Amino acid sequence: MKTFDELFIELTDRAATRPEGSGTVAALDSGVHTLGKKIIEEAGEVWLAAEHEPDESLAEEISQLLYWLQVMMIKRGLTPADVYKHL
Numbered sequence: 001m002k003t004f005d006e007l008f009i010e011l012t013d014r015a016a017t018r019p020e021g022s023g024t025v026a027a028l029d030s031g032v033h034t035l036g037k038k039i040i041e042e043a044g045e046v047w048l049a050a051e052h053e054p055d056e057s058l059a060e061e062i063s064q065l066l067y068w069l070q071v072m073m074i075k076r077g078l079t080p081a082d083v084y085k086h087l
């Protein structure tokens, strides 16, 4: 288990070190347009899970949406602090 901030640190390291086989590296290389579509897809899965799936499935879908939002943040050079200041 990891927190939002711990995942962000891990993904930032992936972006910097670009280890072979990293899905995050491939995702970053796919570009903002592709990442945007992935975020829409994952958001839709969250919606469907909230309507039709048990809590555990919903939690998993939300975790995947958070992952893709973090990938977009890193792609665009945003940090959690940039987001938190709007909360």
Ligand SMILES: N=c1c2ncn([C@@H]3O[C@H](COP(=O)(O)OP(=O)(O)OP(=O)(O)O)[C@@H](O)[C@H]3O)c2ncn1[C@@H]1O[C@H](COP(=O)(O)O)[C@@H](O)[C@H]1O
Pocket: 010, 011, 014, 021, 022, 023, 024, 025, 045, 063, 064, 067, 068
């Ligand atoms: N938390 C995640 C995470 N959440 C979601 N995903 C990706 O998002 C996809 C979502 O799954 P779906 O079932 O919705 O989609 P799918 O159809 O199975 O997958 P696609 O064919 O669309 O890629 C997963 O297949 C992963 O590619 C994640 N990929 C990686 N992480 C974590 O990120 C860290 C770095 O990972 P790597 O860069 O791969 O080393 C590790 O701690 C991982 O656990």
